[in-house]
Amino acid sequence: MYSFKNDYSEGAHPRIIEALTKTNMEQTVGYGLDEYCEKAKKRIQDIIGDKKADIHFFVGGTQTNQTAIAAFLKPYQAAVSADTGHINVHETGAIEATGHKVVTCRARDGKLTPVLIDKIIREHTDEHMVQPKLVYISNSTELGTVYNKEELTAISMYCKEHDLYLYMDGARLAAALASGKTDLTFCDIANLTDAFYIGGTKNGALFGEALAILNDTLKKDFRFMIKRQGGMLAKGRLLGIQFLELFTNDLYLELASHADQLSMKLKDGLIKKGYQFVSDSYTNMQFPIMSNETIKRLKKDFLFEEIESLDEENTVIRLVTSFATKEEAVEHFIKKL
Amino acid sequence: MYSFKNDYSEGAHPRIIEALTKTNMEQTVGYGLDEYCEKAKKRIQDIIGDKKADIHFFVGGTQTNQTAIAAFLKPYQAAVSADTGHINVHETGAIEATGHKVVTCRARDGKLTPVLIDKIIREHTDEHMVQPKLVYISNSTELGTVYNKEELTAISMYCKEHDLYLYMDGARLAAALASGKTDLTFCDIANLTDAFYIGGTKNGALFGEALAILNDTLKKDFRFMIKRQGGMLAKGRLLGIQFLELFTNDLYLELASHADQLSMKLKDGLIKKGYQFVSDSYTNMQFPIMSNETIKRLKKDFLFEEIESLDEENTVIRLVTSFATKEEAVEHFIKKL
Amino acid sequence: MYSFKNDYSEGAHPRIIEALTKTNMEQTVGYGLDEYCEKAKKRIQDIIGDKKADIHFFVGGTQTNQTAIAAFLKPYQAAVSADTGHINVHETGAIEATGHKVVTCRARDGKLTPVLIDKIIREHTDEHMVQPKLVYISNSTELGTVYNKEELTAISMYCKEHDLYLYMDGARLAAALASGKTDLTFCDIANLTDAFYIGGTKNGALFGEALAILNDTLKKDFRFMIKRQGGMLAKGRLLGIQFLELFTNDLYLELASHADQLSMKLKDGLIKKGYQFVSDSYTNMQFPIMSNETIKRLKKDFLFEEIESLDEENTVIRLVTSFATKEEAVEHFIKKL
Amino acid sequence: MYSFKNDYSEGAHPRIIEALTKTNMEQTVGYGLDEYCEKAKKRIQDIIGDKKADIHFFVGGTQTNQTAIAAFLKPYQAAVSADTGHINVHETGAIEATGHKVVTCRARDGKLTPVLIDKIIREHTDEHMVQPKLVYISNSTELGTVYNKEELTAISMYCKEHDLYLYMDGARLAAALASGKTDLTFCDIANLTDAFYIGGTKNGALFGEALAILNDTLKKDFRFMIKRQGGMLAKGRLLGIQFLELFTNDLYLELASHADQLSMKLKDGLIKKGYQFVSDSYTNMQFPIMSNETIKRLKKDFLFEEIESLDEENTVIRLVTSFATKEEAVEHFIKKL
Incomplete structure (x- = not known):
């Protein structure tokens, strides 16, 4: 039985395990204030080309989204999302749990556009409705699609014109950047968004997401929010050590590249x-x-998820590859089709 | 520079690291529904003597407290805590973040008693005040003290008589049970409380707390709450594997025993x-x-925390030992006094 | 300038003002525990045919919806609503403010059906999504339409089968019942829902909504919720006195009948x-x-609201009549068309 | 049976009833945007000497406190209050319901001082604790005491130095200002606080509190918060009309003066x-x-409240007078002692 259920079926890439093992008995201060976290933050600042960016590490994606969005919005403000957005569908109301509505629209391929956002903005006219203030996009999206630079620039410009924050959920950002189907870079994303996170859990870490806050007005006191939301890891260094390793010798994109290539192999076979x-x-x-x-x-x-029943005879399934997916498994799957 | 700052300065006990390494490339389902979690849950059910207990794993203590208390209480209900309680002082309002007041009283040595609780219950008479419904105690407490069986039984009886839930924060439960100063056992605690958690982070795990829900009425749909609060770990097995190891060959109490003994050595030296x-x-x-x-x-x-300035010349400090504390470090500290 | 903007442009029906004036200098206890509230509660229990119903008075509709839904749901549970539902569009996220998602579907004429609800229920399969638990309907709806007995019975049966609460927003319940287009009675609604409210603000009271809780499991400690949500009126009798008057000599339906008839006159003129x-x-x-x-x-x-721009040349407007609308004004409006 | 239970046992002062009756059938726009509200706002701006103050009307005090404090604070910030403060004791956790902790200290006569506040500020040192940001005081306090100008200035200066908001709960502000025991004026309070409210419910209105926001940074989008918290009255003019009347020919202080004088008569009799x-x-x-x-x-x-049992034989009671209290009733009470 081989699993294509998700990209977190295995533990971590062996280099991550080694890094954790090697540093295991060192003493450090807690809560992400240690040297490893400091180094990892600097490394990420370099990679995204913003030395003033605030970097915060989280254990998981829902926690990251929940903490960031709750920190950025005032109580009566809402997040705008595609109806397929992770915060809308698969976080058990974690955003609403912090008091904020998620306003949605139907979106082709899971991607928002200025036109879609604009319709929502126009509909929200006064204090009897929530005030849409943050645009939430996922990249790659929940449907595997990616934004290119032109698309993201258009959304970013719209957001600036309308005083909206642009937030990118990067749970699978590695898969997007390694796909060869986007001209976006880490630096572009840092230039075009107010905050985004770089996903580790779904790309070879045991766990971990690195949130980058670019907009200065959103930076203050953010650690208070992490703690308040229950997201501050005592042995915070575990996150620093992992991200430091992921961003050594380009391991991060290398792992995603492996996953993407095997996914394309699956796709070709299916086609x-x-x-x-x-x-x-x-x-x-x-x-x-x-x-x-x-x-x-x-x-x-094989293990995989059934996503949606189309009619009585056909169903959409989801096949996910990861840093750990074996080529033989993919070949075996195709053979069995 | 040696740190007595806390009991999470190092990584994990080497056996934990080994267990994680050994299982690293296995495929499992996510979110704590894997075999390791199942085994760990059964092991814990055996140890606490309640095969019907629901066991849930969390990454950290604040998250555990927040999720459990928010799940157990109705919106207008409050938790009762000693003023020194972790939920009252050191969780950045994580309980209030879920809409619940923490009602407090001054408590000798950080320990609640039926008399202290009763005063609070009597003061809360009608719908113009919150309704105290859950009694929160820590064992060992934030001041290092422990409850014995008679004390816990008295609180438990009071709670039952007044229809209150009794919840024990066991972030440092190992240190309490290994201290030789309590006749309480895991089974007693499971008998006397409605829910409690067994702390891993502060006793040799990389991270992890195991919540046991004993009261049947509190069990339903609890996993929804974990997800909603952002606390559901994708690679949930990491928690199962660690707790399985901690509860193999009594490692859990052995580690705490080491920490307690070195703490007593410090105490003797200071005295x-x-x-x-x-x-x-x-x-x-x-x-x-x-x-x-x-x-x-x-x-x-040495690194350690200064807790409270008593007057212009004297300060209370906190010295913490752990599974990893070295005897030489303790001896060195005493020598330097 | 005559206003068809809403049904709360004037104060109250003169009989309401008289009742308030007459009792003005009497002393009563506060918070709705006075004799007038008691009498009004009994009167309403009689009218809805449920002597065990719990009746609670509120100042406004958003407050009623927010308090009731927050009281009825567990933190991870959601309300199901038509996308046009007041709680979804026009309450500035008041439901989300209490931590609950509103799950919506597109609904013809603003009315839910078992088929629409069922689609939502089927999509919400596990703990990674909110748990839909309460069905919210408005009657009359935000589009002026009404449910008949068969329709409400079908929804009610679906809810019972799927362990869902059925909650009716009756801000304009009077207008529905007086319309001659529904065979529903107060008693039917009390039989078929778990809770509903009888709107006063939009039918001749200065302010006031009477919530009836029919389902025994939802009754406990509800006054705590009212106070917690800031909705407990100090001089609670003002609500009792008004509802007592509204339900004396059938004033309640008489006022709605007036409003509905003038609305139909407008409609005929427009047609x-x-x-x-x-x-x-x-x-x-x-x-x-x-x-x-x-x-x-x-x-x-004339004053009225523009609801939605259909294209560059045409717009949907809303015309609202009330207990106080003057026939001449309607005639004048039609003449001016 | 005569009631000294509270200051909201009767309806409203007859002039209020007259004003409501006289305007009853006029048409106005809803939600407090009508001319009466506009006039009342201007009148209050004049009286408090701040033409830029934002004035918002609420139905009740808990609602006012809850909405203002939730609007002013970031999620991880807390309010500082005397332990006797209304928000701490008698609002069923309405502040916590919005996610904020209330941090308290024991306070002589229910009054805060810079020394008491400073102790709390010093104890809250980092992101593991809530961040105290707003100082909540009541004037007159829950114990009937009042602040003088020197005392309020000292608190105000402390707050400015430490970047804290100062918020005054004025549910019984009239009673304070009319007591002859404070040199504070409306203008002083507007100068020294960031926001405060002028209570109507407990001083002769049917209901109503007028919140004045003085600090510019706290003004934006406040109406969104009122609606979100369920506090926006449809027939908002009812509040404007009442406050306009209360601030015509000094009715507001005249009513409080009456209440205070009879209270002093009670006090003298008791002494x-x-x-x-x-x-x-x-x-x-x-x-x-x-x-x-x-x-x-x-x-x-007589009706009155028993506040606290001091020992087996003695109890603290509370006697409250109001705009409507009759001199004969006071004399009768003293005679019966």
Whole structure:
């Protein structure tokens, strides 16, 4: 039984484990104020090209989204999201738990555009409605699609004109950047957003997300929010050590590249056998449509998620590759189609 | 420079690291539904003598307290705590963040009693005040003291009579149980409380707390709450693997025993030199009163926290030992006094 | 300048003012525990045919919805609403402010159906998503439409089968019941819902909504929630006195009948002149489509709300009648079309 | 049976009722944007000597405190209050409901001082604790005491130096200003605080509190918060009309003067009979200590609250006078002592 269920089925890349083992018995101060975290923060500032960026480490993505959005918004303000957005669907109301509405629109391929955002902004006219203030996008999206520089620039410009924050959920940012289908760089993203996070959990770390806050007005007292939301790791260095390793010798993009390539191999195999897809993904998730019969057969050898029943006979499934996915497994899957 | 600042200065006990390394490339399902978590849950059920207990793993203590208390209480209900309680002082309002007041009283040695609780219950008479519904105690307390069986039974009986939940914060439960100063066992605690947690972070795990919910009425849908609060770890097995190891061959109490013994060695050394203490602790934290001059001198070689300035010349400090504390370091400290 | 902007442009029906004046200098206890409130509660229990119903008075509708929904739901549970629902659009996130998501679907004429609800229920499968638990409907709806007995029974049955609460926002319940287009009675609604409120503000009271809680499991400690949400009126009797008067000699339905009849007169006038409508309303709100030119002209003599711009030349407006609307004003409006 | 239970036992001063009656059938826009509210706001701006002050009307005090404090604070910030403060004791956790801790200290006569506040500020040192940011004081206090100009200036200066907001709960501000025991004026309070409210409910209005926001940084988008908290009255003019009347021909202070004088008459009568008091109040509440026997006897003719049982034989009671209290009732009470 091989799992294409998600990109967090295994532990961490061996280099991460080694780094943790090597430093294990050292004494450091707690809560992310240690030297490893400091170094990792500087490394990330260099990579994103903003030495003034505030970097904060979190254990998981929902926690990152929840803490950041709750910190950035005033109580009556709302986040704008595609209806497929992770904060809208798969976080059990974690944003609403902090008192904020998520306002949504239907979005092609899971991607927002200035036109979609503008419709929402125009509808919210006065104090009887929430005030949309933060635009939430995922990159790569929940459907595996990616933003290119022109698209992100357009959203960024719209946000600046309308005094909105632009926040990027980068749980699978590595997969986007390594896909070869975007001209965006870390530096571009830092230039175009107010805050974004670099996902580690879904790209080879045991756990960990690195939030970069670029907008100066959002930086103050942020550590109070982390603690208040229950997100401050006692042995905070575990996050610093992991990100330091991920950003040594380009390991971060290398791992994503591996995942993306095997995902494309899956895609090619599926295309050759005539399967259709819900979205045109070049990252580490594929969403083919399969007959329920085929699904039943494949489930004897593979784990994967069924996303949506299309009709009585066909279902969308999700296949996810990761830093740890084995080429043989992909080949085996294609053979079994 | 040696640190007595806290019990999370190092990584994990080597056996924990080994267990994580050994299982690292296995595939498992996410979110704590894997076999390691299942085994760890069963192991803990056995140890606490309640096969029906619901066990949930968390990354940290504030998160555990916040999630459990928010799950157990109705919006208008409050937690009762000693004024020194972690939820009252050191969680940046994490309980209030979920909408609940923490009602406090001054408590000798950080310990609640039925008399102290009763005063609060009597004062809260109607719907113009919050309704105290959950009694929060820490064991060992924030001052290093411990509850014995008679004391916990008295509180438990009071709670049952007044329809209150009893919740024990066990961030340093190991240090309490290993101290030789309590007749309480895991089974007693499971019998006498509605929920409690077994702390891993401060006793040799990289991170991790195991919450046991004993009261059936508090069990339903608890995983929804974990996710909503941002506390559901994607690679949940990391928690299962660690707790399984901690509860193999009694490692858990062995580690605490080491910490407690070195703490007592510190205490004896301090007593011999004539120091006085804020509390009479037999666990892994000592709170001696020192002249500011002495503190300044010791800080050349040691890290520790200054807790409270007593007057212009004297300050309470906190010395914490852990599974990793070295006997030589303790001896060195005493010599330097 | 005559206003068709809403049904709360005037003060109260003169009988309400008289009742308040007459009792003004009497002494009563505060917070709705006085004799007038007691009498009004009993009167309402009689009218809805449930002597065990808990009746609570509120000053306004948003407050009622917010307090009731926050009281009924556990933190991770959500309300299901039509996308046009007042709690979704026009309460500035008051439900989310209490930590709960509002899950929505597009609904014809602002009305939910079992099919629409079922789609949402099926999509919410596990603890990674909120748990839909309460179905929110408005009657009459925000588009002026009403539920009949068969429709409400179908929703009620669906809710019972799926362990959902059914909650009816009755801000304009009077307009629905007086419309002649529903066979629903107060007793039916009390039989078919878990809770609903009887709106006073929009039907001749100075202010006031009467919440009826029918489901026993939702009754406990509700006054704590009212106070916590800031909704407990010191001189609570003002609410009791008003509802007592509204439910004396059928004043409540009489006032709504007046409003509905003048609304129908408006509708007839509009139809005769060839206007089209967004919804087929028989209650006190009409939603005709008008050219922007006509709107500009009418605005010289009348106040009303523009609801939605349909295209560059046409806009949906809202015309609202009330207990106080004058027949001449309606006639004048029609003449001016 | 005559009630000294509180200052909201009756309806409103007859002039208020007249004003409401006279304007009853006029049409106005909703939500406090009508002419009466505008006039009342200007009148209050004149009286407090700040033409730039933002004035917002609320129905009740808990709602005002909750909305203002939640609007002013960031999520991790706390309010500082005397332990007797209304927000700490008698609002069923309404502040915590919005996510904020109330940090308290024991305070003589219910009054805060820079020394008391400073102790709290010093104890809150880092991001592991809430950040105290707003100082909450009541004037007159919950014990009937008042601040003078020197005292308020000292607190105000401390707050400015430490970047804290100063907020005054003026539920019984009239009673303070009319007491003859303070040199404070409305203008002083507007100069020395960041926001305060002028209570109407407890001084002759049917209901109503007027919040004045003086600090420019706290003014933005405040109406969004009112709506979000469920506090926006549809027929908002009811508040404007009442405050306009209260501030016509000095009615506001005249009513309080009446209440204070009768309270002093009660006090004198009690002193003459040898009773002792918990606080030295010159406003409309007296807190004498009485034997339980006397209390039992008085309860045959009078309603009042028992505040605290001092020992087995003695209890503190609260006697409250109001705009409507009759001199004969006071004389009757003294006679019955």
